Amino acid sequence: MASVVPLKFTAKLICIQTLLDLSGDGDKEAAQRMLRQLQTGCFTAVSCGLLRRLVERYPGKVTNNVLSALASTHLRELKLKKCKSVSFAGLKNVLENCPLVTKLDLSECDQFSQPEVFHIASFLRPGITALSLENCLTVDNSVVQSILLYMKTLQHLNLSGCSKLTDNVFLLNENLQLQRETFGQMTQECYDCALISVDVSCTTLTSTAVRHLATLTGPTLKHVNISWTGADTLALLYLSGYGRPAILDLTLSDPDTVLDFPLELSLLELKNTLNKLKLGMLRKERAKNENKNLQKVKISWKDNLKSSMLEELAPLWPNVNYISLIDCESLTSQSLVTLATKCKQIQTLTLQGVTFIQDFAMIPFINNGCLESLNLAECRITDHTLTRMSKHKMEKMRELDLSWCDDTSSVGLDRLFGKTSDTLRKLSIRQLAANDKTLSLIASNFHLLTSLNMSSVDGITDDAVVNLVESIRTLEHVDFSWNLGVSNRSISALLKNCQRLQRADLAGLKTITSEPFLPLISNLRQWRRCQALLRLKLHERSVAAASADAGTSSDEEYTDIYMPHRSTVYGTDLTYLNLEFCDQVNDNHLAEICIVCRRESLTIFNYYGELVKPELFIGQGRQWYSNYIPAHDD
Template identity: 25%
Template sequence: MRGHDWINSTLPDELILEIFRRFDSKPTRDACSLVCRRWLSLERLSRTTLRIGASSSPDVFISLLARRFLHITSVHIDERLPVFLPSPSPPSRNWMCMQRRRRERESSSVSSRKPRGSADKRRSEEERLEPSSLSDAGLTALASGFPQLESLSLIWCSNISSQGLISLAEKCISLKSLDLQGCYIGDQGLAAVGKICKQLEELNLRFCEGLTDAGLIDVAAGCGRSLKSLGVAASAKITDLSMEAVGNHCKFLETLSLDSEYIHDRGLLAVAQGCTLLKTLKLQCVNVTDAALIAVGTLCSSLEVLALYSFQQFTDKGMRAVGKGCKSLKDLTLSDCYFVSCKGLEAVAHGCKELTRLEINGCHNIGTLGLEAIGRSCPHLSELALLYCQRISNSALHEIGRGCKSLQVLHLVDCSSIGDDAICRIAEGCPNLKKLHIRRCYEVGDKGIVAVGQHCKSLAELSLQFCDRVGDEALIAVGEGCSLQRLNVSGCHQIGDAGIIAIARGCPKLTHLDVSVLQNMGDMAMEEVGEGCPNLKEIVLSHCHKITDTGLNHLVGNCKALETCHMVYCPRITSSGVATVVSGCPNIRKVLIEKWKVTDRTTRRAGNIISYLCIDL
């Protein structure tokens, strides 16, 4: 019968709950919760995860959430993240008239002199609006409200202490993942976690400056049988003693991330000897030498991910041990490892044939020969990043294009010896390329990018920052051959309207576009982007001197999904254009603009989404 509610009268709560649990999209779940009160309550019961940013009253907020959501098992609190509040709707005409009449009455009966204490009142209101930090009381309320909690992230919650952590451990004994990055907790709280939370598998202690060896030793002893992942960074009082405890107790540890100048060979040797199931190892420890890396290569045969940052005591000896012993290695990052040369990389290439990702950043002794060995020996390579590699030339990428047919991602930054010939070989040999990011490679021009457009039909992301030899011809080929979702051509001053128009016509799925510092692009390109790219979410127009308010009108007319717009140093964009973006884009969340171009009316309408290039001092 028409108008009859068949769903609520027929389906039981359990079935509707199961339907809600199968929704992957949060907006879809939110929309369902607005149907009726029953669906609202059931949708709250189906939620298992909460994500919370900064709040002016976090303790009260946590208590409120605990009453509304009863089956939460995962909570993520990151106090670095701002809360995006909805833009206030413009006041009605009647309301404005009433306010004006009220002000007129007040001005006629009260002296124009400001009352004493008005500045103090305004200051107190501003202080009240500033976000505060979650306290121990809030953490206690969280633990009481969500006793089934299994995963908790407290990112930069600076007011949390050991007392709150003890309360959490006592009430959430099923905790499996705990992230305390940037929290100034003490040893007593961490000891309580080790003593009570026997199921803990993941622990992140990065930037926990209040900890010492005592706290980490206690948690290693208490959770040694369950702990699988550990992260430590910038903790001056955590030394080799802690790592020895980890090696002695945490036999099933699979992931270890260390960033400390207080860890030496002794600590890492203990980990290598005790944690032989290690799969991921990320190190930034300047006092660790080849002896420790040789132990890792010899003892940790299951290693799959190895990242070495800023090492000046690692040489090819350590890399040879990794190549010889870690046959399962799939992901290798070498950053600022000055004494690793082509021989070390060749040893990895010959021994680690399952390698799928390689990043070389600022390793000045690694050149063409080392990368050629990767191309010949690692056919499964799918991602390659070369940053500040001045000694790697075109022939290295010739071998990559010839031997690594599965390559999907290529990053090139400041590689002055790599040019069009290399990009052509990559395009011809790697047709499955999906992401190509090139920055400040001044030998790359139209010829290489045209080849990419002709051969790499799956390309979804293209970035050509400050490649000043790339022009319209390259983008025309890409627009004809690829369906991009992201494009960044910032600083490519030879690109004008023709290139961007080709992209707009050929890439209807485009969501992110950065055309900053394009002096030859104007309103014609903006009109085509508006008509051809309805899914555009982010656009960067900074330093585009030819774009005017007219171009913005065309852009905003069809790009209703736009969320972010940067347009600083655009001299022909006025306050009218800013108002057009704010009023014409219902989903807009951030507008970056000079302060003097924002009128009072625009500030009242959308002040919370406007970011200024310069702030008055």
């Protein structure tokens, strides 16, 4: 039996829908009345939650007035992602009235992409430590440099997807930064910025920008995301504390060093430049002491990252706790053993696509006892690794991905999942040799899972899936796609028991129909009766118009008129539903569900992978949808 949704949750939904009527077709008077009540400041205990939900699901509906009413004085993190209707005046008002704000998310808000905005913001709220401008297409060097100059307390900066940035974006003082790079590291107090983490992924920046960033921030820098950029392997050396002279001393002076051609050309060009400038060379020993605060390393180069380079860099990363080496196929098991030996504090390890590693490469990582997140997708590990993991308590493990580990068997999986864990939150067993017993062990031992990927797992049945979702009610994201043994019964149990469920990927389930999704419409039987009455009324009108006889009206007999709404006890938080290649699901039912759920709060993809458009009537003569009525009241 599904649990009853708390009254507070239902009240929050009603408040959200009422506020949305400010720009919709609903009761604008009631919406204005609620807005005035929220502006009194007497409802700050709930207004932050309302603002967060509005921004997450309806960012286009957030205006200056709504923001002013919901932003309480206790607000610490202001998220305005995609809120294009908020102007600088609205942002300025919040910064003035919310003294505790330290984190600011302006992702995809191009209206704030002027240097003056952040100059003024730094005076209004001088304690901002985190700023996100992700996917702001008009952010350029001048905007970022204004941020770096005036926001002195900034520690976390997200510039992912800002396509107008160039390599000079972090070059604030060319002479000073060149001096630091050439003659050694100055004291930490002399650096211009105290940035701890910077994300410049999905931009056109190269290793030159990384070099400028390293000389700008110095030893405070711990996390850098340079995925999907123009940076090459030189960036790793810069982040490890090597300046250009030290890189030349390390590589070109060593006759045994094997370099890929682009890297060798880059280094020779640097050597010529430095010879002309007659700059001194940093000593290798000094470089090894640089940037020991580095904590996060992400590398995804299929061919460029060699085992020898990883073994050379590993001693420079004693405090690194996050390593991602996705698709670094050239790495050997021995290089990973070296990494684990030198970096003993690794908590997050991603080796997805490092195909040819063997079981012994994982032994030191497991023995270190620090792992909290482990991704071994597509690796050729065997049951030996799973057995060793099972012998070590999984008390710290929060995320585990074993997808496509084809050399494992159900025996190893059963040993691994036979241990109880209250910390594991995300688990992926995609395309593994799991069975009903495996799912039973997961259901018994991992009661607090929030994300489960069990796509393409052959041999599982409805009984196992139903037992799973009835035991783990904390699930928020699931992927049950391409499991031929999963039917309507499993999906109904999922939506009924997992009230926190937000995303469901059910692609390729050939036996499911519309039946488990229609209860998303509250009181479906009453809604179908109302549809029948409305069809009758439309027929009466057409007959009367054809005979030119007004006749008698049956309006007084319509006592069952009912306005459908989304269920408050069934799939209440579901926002994403993928039904690609689900042959028997009726698209008309999906369109009806979308319109009842209102205002794009539920995104559904149909058989062809197309976004389902919300519609209430279809076809000529405005015919209503199917007369499907469930066999029992939900």
